[in-house]
Each structure stands twice: as structure tokens, then as C-alpha cells.
Amino acid sequence: MIAKLQKKFALSRQGAVDLVRGCIACVFQNLSFLFPAGLLYRLVIELMNGGVGSGATAFYLVGCAACIGMILLTTWFQYNATYFATYTESGVRRISLAEKLRKIPLSFFGKKDLADLTSTIMADCTFLEQAFSHFIPELIGAMISTTLVAVGLFGYDWRMALAALWVMPVAFAIVGLSSRVQQRLSARQMDAKMACADGIQECIETVRDLKANNAEDGYLEGLDGKIKAVEHRAILSELGTAVFVVSATLILKLGIATVALVGSILLVDGSLDVPTFFLFLLVVSRLYDPLQGALQNLAAVIATRTNIARMNEILDHPVQTGDTHLTNRGCDVVFDHVKFAYNTGETVLRDVSFTARQGEVTALVGPSGGGKTTVSRLAARFWDVDQGNITVGGMDISKIDPETLLSLYAIVFQDVTLFDNTILENIRIGRRDATDEQVLAAARLANCDEFADRLPDGYQSQIGENGCALSGGERQRISIARAFLKDAPIILLDEATASLDVENETLIQTALSRLIRNKTVLVIAHRMRTVAGADKIVVLANGMVAEQGAPEQLLQDDGLYRRMVELQNRSQRWTIPGGLCGREAH
Ligand SMILES: Nc1ncnc2c1ncn2[C@@H]1O[C@H](COP(=O)(O)OP(=O)(O)OP(=O)(O)O)[C@@H](O)[C@H]1O
Numbered sequence: 001m002i003a004k005l006q007k008k009f010a011l012s013r014q015g016a017v018d019l020v021r022g023c024i025a026c027v028f029q030n031l032s033f034l035f036p037a038g039l040l041y042r043l044v045i046e047l048m049n050g051g052v053g054s055g056a057t058a059f060y061l062v063g064c065a066a067c068i069g070m071i072l073l074t075t076w077f078q079y080n081a082t083y084f085a086t087y088t089e090s091g092v093r094r095i096s097l098a099e100k101l102r103k104i105p106l107s108f109f110g111k112k113d114l115a116d117l118t119s120t121i122m123a124d125c126t127f128l129e130q131a132f133s134h135f136i137p138e139l140i141g142a143m144i145s146t147t148l149v150a151v152g153l154f155g156y157d158w159r160m161a162l163a164a165l166w167v168m169p170v171a172f173a174i175v176g177l178s179s180r181v182q183q184r185l186s187a188r189q190m191d192a193k194m195a196c197a198d199g200i201q202e203c204i205e206t207v208r209d210l211k212a213n214n215a216e217d218g219y220l221e222g223l224d225g226k227i228k229a230v231e232h233r234a235i236l237s238e239l240g241t242a243v244f245v246v247s248a249t250l251i252l253k254l255g256i257a258t259v260a261l262v263g264s265i266l267l268v269d270g271s272l273d274v275p276t277f278f279l280f281l282l283v284v285s286r287l288y289d290p291l292q293g294a295l296q297n298l299a300a301v302i303a304t305r306t307n308i309a310r311m312n313e314i315l316d317h318p319v320q321t322g323d324t325h326l327t328n329r330g331c332d333v334v335f336d337h338v339k340f341a342y343n344t345g346e347t348v349l350r351d352v353s354f355t356a357r358q359g360e361v362t363a364l365v366g367p368s369g370g371g372k373t374t375v376s377r378l379a380a381r382f383w384d385v386d387q388g389n390i391t392v393g394g395m396d397i398s399k400i401d402p403e404t405l406l407s408l409y410a411i412v413f414q415d416v417t418l419f420d421n422t423i424l425e426n427i428r429i430g431r432r433d434a435t436d437e438q439v440l441a442a443a444r445l446a447n448c449d450e451f452a453d454r455l456p457d458g459y460q461s462q463i464g465e466n467g468c469a470l471s472g473g474e475r476q477r478i479s480i481a482r483a484f485l486k487d488a489p490i491i492l493l494d495e496a497t498a499s500l501d502v503e504n505e506t507l508i509q510t511a512l513s514r515l516i517r518n519k520t521v522l523v524i525a526h527r528m529r530t531v532a533g534a535d536k537i538v539v540l541a542n543g544m545v546a547e548q549g550a551p552e553q554l555l556q557d558d559g560l561y562r563r564m565v566e567l568q569n570r571s572q573r574w575t576i577p578g579g580l581c582g583r584e585a586h
Contacts, residue, residue, distance in 0.1 A: 009128070009136070009308060012092045018085035019136060025078035026141020027148075030290050032074045034149055036067045037286060041279040048275065078137070086133035090125045097121050097311065103319035103402075106382045107343055115197035120314060124307040131304045135297040142294035149287060153280070157272065160280045163262035167255040168291065171248035175298045178244035185240045186303045189233040190310075196226040241299045248295045252288050259284050320384065322401040328393025331358045331408065331489040331520045333379055337388035340378060348374050349543045351388075356536070358393075358489070361521040363531035365564065366540035372524045375540065376492045379522060380409050392490065410483035411492045416475040423452055423478065424459040430482030439485060445515070446481035448474075484515055491516055493523040528565045537561060 005016040043060040098121060109117075146168065153161035203210070203223055210216045259280050266272035333356040340349040349371050356362035356379075364372040378385055381397050390397050397405055410430070418426050427439050427448070434442075443449065443459065451474045455461035463469050470478070483491060493512075525531040537554055539546040539561050547559045554561040 007312070009132070009304075011132075012089060012096060015085075015089035015092065015132070018081065018089060019132060022078070022082040022085065022132075022137035023140040023144070025074065025081040026137045027144045029071075029074040029078045030141055030145035031148065032067065032070045033290075034145070034283065034286055035070065036064055037279065037282045039063045039067065040282065041275060044278060045275050078141075082133045082137050086129050089132060090129045093128070093311070094121050094125050097125075097314055100314055100317070100319070103321075104314070104317050105320045105384065106377075108317055113198060113201075115201045116194055117314075119194065119197055120310050124310055127307045128304060128311075131301060135300040135304070138290070139294045139297035139301060142290035142297075146287060146291060146294075149283065153283065156279065157276055159266060160259065160263060160272065160276065163258045164255055164280060164284045164287070166258070167252050171251045171291070171295055172298065174248040174251065175244050175295050175302075178240070178299070179302045181240055182237075182244075182299065182302045183305055185233075185237040186306045189230075189237045190306050192226070192229045192233040196223075196230045199223045199226045237303075241303065245296055245299050249292050252291055252295070255288060256281075256284055320381065320402045322399050322404070324401045324404045326395065326400065326404060326408070328395040328408070330393040332356065332391075332393060333362075333490060333520055333522065334391045335375070335379075335388070336391070338375075338378065338385050338390060339387035340374065340383065340385050342374075342383075347543060349378075349385075352540070352543070352545055353388075354536075354538045354545055354548050356520050356522050358520045359518045360535035361516060361523060361533070362536045362538060363523050363525045363534035364538050364540060365525050365528070365531060365561065366546065367560075367564075370540040371543045372540055373494065376494065376522055376524055379490075380411065380492060381405050408488055409490045409492060410486040410488040412476070412479050412483050412494060414476075414494045416479040418463060418470070418475060418478060420462070420465045422457075422460045422462055423448065423455075426463060426478050427481045427485060430485035431487075434485055439481075442484035443478075443481045445484045446477045448477050448481050451477070480512070487515075488519075490520045491522070493521065528561075528568045539564075 002013060002016045002020070005011060005019055006013060009016070009019065011019065039060050043057065043064075046056050046060060101117065150161065150165050150168075153164060200223065203219060210219050263272060263277040263280060267274070267277055335352050335354050338349055338352040339347065341347045352371070352375060354362070364375055366372055377383060378390060379397075381390075381400070381402050384398050392405070392408060419429070423443070424436065424439055427443050428434055430442065431438070440459065443452065448459075451470070452459050452461070461469075523531070523534070525534075531537060532551055534551060536548065537551050538548045539554070539559070541560060547554060547557065547561060549557075551561075555565065556562075
């Protein structure tokens with residue numbers, strides 16, 4: 001049962017156990033509210049039989065007082081089992097989702113954007129917090145306690161019990177039958193919310209381009225439409241739920257009327273005594289309160305299915321697994337007839353085979369969209385290949401745990417991710433246990449001194465959210481310093497020196513030459529000048545290896561590489577036309 005609950009409500013094991021506890025607590029709480037009615041019934045009978053001042057009367061009065069104590073106790077127990085447990089559980093659930101995301105292959109992120117995932121971890125978890133603390137325990141608690149009371153009522157008088165309870169299945173059936181409508185409404189509401197969250201995120205991310213293109217007004221109009229759509233969908237969803245819940249509640253209220261009516265008829269008929277009539281009126285007035293709440297809770301539980309499905313989509317997604325023991329001999333990276341497609345299904349790499357040898361620089365060049373970045377990502381198992389295989393030192397990387405595999409790689413991407421912390425700590429990401437001296441040594445090699453010395457706190461300066469206080473070249477130097485610090489045997493460079501000025505570029509290239517000694521280096525290069533000193537060039541075009549070999553050899557062949565070199569030589573001679581500058585001056 002625990003496993004089923006875990007799956008049904010996307011809970012941890014402890015969360016499922018706590019949910020059961022919460023339900024039991026609610027049952028006891030509901031029953032404790034009904035106990036006084038039974039005692040009052042016994043008390044009335046005692047008084048009617050002339051037992052004023054008798055021991056039994058005192059016993060029932062003390063019993064009533066004890067019931068108040070029991071109500072307090074069960075309320076505390078219920079509060080503990082639901083509210084406190086729920087906050088622990090939502091924390092556990094958020095961490096387990098984040099942990100899972102860490103292990104999910106990057107292909108999953110192609111289908112999901114940041115706003116969607118953030119909303120699952122934050123908003124969906126909050127929604128389930130409520131479901132877990134209120135809706136589910138109260139619903140189950142009310143159903144179990146009502147069933148127990150119903151059995152008792154049938155014991156007293158089956159005719160009155162029928163008059164009191166016929167409304168229950170009808171009311172629950174009305175809400176239950178609305179399940180499809182509600183799910184459709186909440187799924188559409190969720191779609192509208194996601195479209196709105198995407199729009200807001202995109203607006204913030206692209207605010208610079210929107211301003212530069214005077215496109216803010218048009219964009220904000222579109223965003224306004226998305227915000228209105230969320231409002232519209234929320235109202236529709238509330239209305240849809242309200243129609244069913246209010247109808248079911250009205251039916252429930254009919255129960256009191258039928259008890260009064262049937263009770264009166266039976267009283268007149270003489271087949272019912274006054275205390276039993278009194279008991280039924282008393283019980284029914286208490287019984288319908290939790291049931292009314294239960295109807296609303298049932299509707300809310302139905303609505304949470306959309307949130308649960310979104311969480312389960314992450315939790316059930318297969319993760320990249322593998323051996324945590326490295327068995328590579330050396331660090332040659334070999335692509336063997338690799339075929340690969342992203343989520344879109346379009347084949348991006350067709351039949352890619354090449355070897356990047358240890359101690360050599362292998363440069364990936366080729367026209368834009370040819371597959372260079374894809375090849376370098378596959379080398380680090382960011383995705384798994386569809387056909388063929390990739391080995392490092394003879395070890396098939398698809399069989400190695402991704403995090404273990406990445407210990408062999410130092411990666412310098414074009415777009416560097418930085419954290420809102422000091423320069424020193426941002427570099428230390430390369431190796432968490434590095435001493436300050438080691439971090440500073442790596443920073444010096446990457447030529448970070450030049451800009452760190454200019455800042456008031458040097459390497460202890462805060463760099464703002466995602467390094468907003470740094471230039472593109474400075475960000476890249478931090479990334480290079482991380483690679484120096486990690487000192488991994490395989491280095492993936494994505495045009496690492498692209499955004500550095502001429503002076504720094506030269507300094508860094510010298511440092512890189514030191515770093516890459518006896519390492520496997522795979523560099524994505526857009527400028528032919530960068531790769532002239534490479535040991536091997538692999539030209540990728542249309543997802544295939546068009547040619548490969550030493551730069552001198554490829555220059556002799558009349559192929560794509562030679563054409564690219566010639567084109568770049570020509571473009572390097574390009575300058576801003578004088579006429580253009582002249583026109584601007586006027
Ligand atoms: N995440 C992705 N999802 C779907 N398709 C992608 C993704 N990333 C890249 N592609 C597609 O794969 C193809 C190869 O892209 P890739 O980035 O590997 O080329 P590239 O040679 O590095 O290009 P560039 O020199 O412009 O950076 C392109 O058609 C691109 O549109």
C-alpha cells in the first residue's frame with residue numbers, strides 16, 4: 001500500500017507513511033467529535049428515566065468533559081501528523097526532484113524549459129503540500145469515520161440511518177463524475193500558467209534585445225494576453241469545480257431534512273422513540289460537516305492529478321547510469337560510426353568516426369550547424385549516442401556513470417555559467433577541495449590577475465548574479481582558470497579564446513599550451529588561425545566527417561578545410577568601408 005501511495009501522490013516512503021498516519025489521525029479526530037453525541041444520548045435516556053443525580057448521570061457528565069480532552073488530544077495528534085510532516089515531505093520531495101534532474105540526460109531538458117521545471121519544483125510541490133496536509137487526510141478521515149458511524153447508525157435504526165445517509169453516495173458520485181471535466185480544466189489552466197511563466201522568463205532574458213530593437217511594446221502586449229489567459233482559465237477552473245461541489249453540498253443538506261421528515265413520521269407512527277430521534281438529529285448535524293469538507297477535498301484531490309503527473313514525469317524519467325569505476329587505459333577519445341539525433345528526431349550526426357589522441361590537439365572545424373558542438377557534448381556523455389559508440393582509453397563511455405566520467409574532463413564552454421559569489425569561489429568550482437594557493441595559481445595561469453587586481457577586493461570581489469559585473473573575456477578567463485584547477489586529462493574547448501582581446505588571447509594561448517601537454521584536447525574552432533597549430537583537424541559538415549588529417553596535409557588537398565582557410569583569410573582583410581564611416585560623421 002505504501003508503494004502505491006508513493007506512486008499515486010509522488011511521495012517519498014516516509015511521506016506515504018506520514019500520509020497514512022495523517023488519515024488515521026483525522027479518523028480519530030472526526031470520531032472524537034461524535035463521541036459526545038453518544039454520551040449525550042445516554043445522558044438524556046438516564047434523565048428521562050428519572051436518574052437525576054445518579055452515579056450514571058455523573059459518569060456521563062464526566063465522560064462529556066473527558067471527550068473535550070480527547071478532542072484536544074486528537075486535534076494535536078492530527079495537526080502533528082499532517083502539517084508538520086507535510087513541510088518535511090515537501091522539502092524531501094523538492095530535493096529528490098532536484099537530485100533526479102541532476103541525473104537525467106540532457107535530452108530531457110530539450111523538452112522542458114526552465115520555467116516549467118522551476119514551477120514543478122516550487123509551485124507543484126506547494127500545491128501538493130496543501131493536498132497532503134488538508135485534502136487527502138481530511139477526505140480519507142471523513143470517509144472512514146463516516147462509514148464507522150453509518151454502521152453504528154444502522155445498528156440503532158436502519159430506517160433513520162437510510163434517511164440520514166442516502167445523500168452521501170449521491171453527493172460523492174456528483175463530484176466523482178466531474179473528475180474528467182476537472183482534470184481537463186486544470187490541465188488547461190496549467191498550460192496557460194506555463195505559457196505565461198515562459199513569456200515572463202523570456203522577457204527578462206531578452207530585455208536587452210527587446211530594447212535594442214524597440215520591440216518592448218509588442219512583446220508586452222503578447223505577455224499581457226498570456227496573463228489574461230491565466231486569469232480566464234483560473235476562473236473557468238474554479239467555476240467548473242464550484243458547480244459540482246455546490247450541487248453535491250446542497251444534496252448533502254437534504255439529509256437533515258429527510259431525517260427530520262422520516263423521524264417525525266416514525267414518531268407519530270409510534271415506531272421511534274424521542275431519544276433515538278434526538279440522537280439522529282444530533283449525529284447528522286455533526287456528520288455532514290466533515291462530509292461537506294470531504295466533498296471539497298475530493299474535488300481538490302482530483303485537481304492535483306495534473307501536478308502529480310508533472311512530478312512523476314521527472315521522477316519516472318530514466319537516468320543515465322553506469323559503472324563508477326574507471327577502467328580506461330590512457331585517454332584517447334574514439335568516435336566509432338556514431339549516429340545521433342536530438343529530441344527533434346532529425347539526424348544531426350550520421351556516421352562520425354575519428355580519434356582524438358592523448359597528447360594531441362584535435363580541432364573540430366566546419367560550417368555552422370555541421371555538428372561540432374554536438375560531437376564535443378557527446379564526448380562527455382551529455383547525451384547518449386543512437387548508434388556506434390564512443391570510447392575513452394578503450395572504455396565505452398555509455399557504460400560509465402556520467403559524474404564519474406566527467407572527472408576525466410575539463411570543459412570550457414563559450415557561455416560560461418558563474419555564481420553570485422567571489423572570483424576565488426567561482427574558480428574553486430573547478431576543484432572543490434583546492435586550497436586558496438592552488439586556486440590563485442590557476443587564476444594567474446588563466447590571466448585573471450589583470451582584472452582581479454583592478455577590483456577593490458581583488459579575488460574576494462563579488463561578481464553579481466551570473467557574473468554580471470564582468471566582461472565576456474573576464475568570464476571566459478574564469479572558466480579557463482577552472483580548467484587549469486581541475487587539471488583533468490581530457491580538455492574540451494569551445495573556441496575558448498573567442499572573446500579575448502589580442503593581448504590576452506596571446507597570453508592565454510601560451511598558458512593553454514602549457515596546460516594541454518600530454519592531454520587529449522578536443523577544440524571547437526571557428527577561426528582557422530586558432531587551429532593552424534593543431535595536430536589533427538576533423539572537418540564536420542552536414543553531420544559527417546568531410547575530411548580529417550594534419551593541417552598541412554588538408555591544405556594541400558583541395559577540400560573544405562582549404563576553402564574555409566581561404567575564405568577566412570579574405571574576410572580578415574575586411575575593414576569598415578570609409579564611406580560608411582563618412583556617412584555616419586555627417
Ligand atoms: N539541443 C538541440 N536540440 C535540437 N537540435 C539541436 C540542438 N543543438 C543543436 N541542434 C542542431 O544540431 C545541428 C548541429 O548543431 P551543432 O551546434 O552541433 O553545430 P555546430 O557545428 O557546433 O554549429 P556552430 O558552429 O554554429 O556552433 C544543427 O542543425 C542544430 O540546429
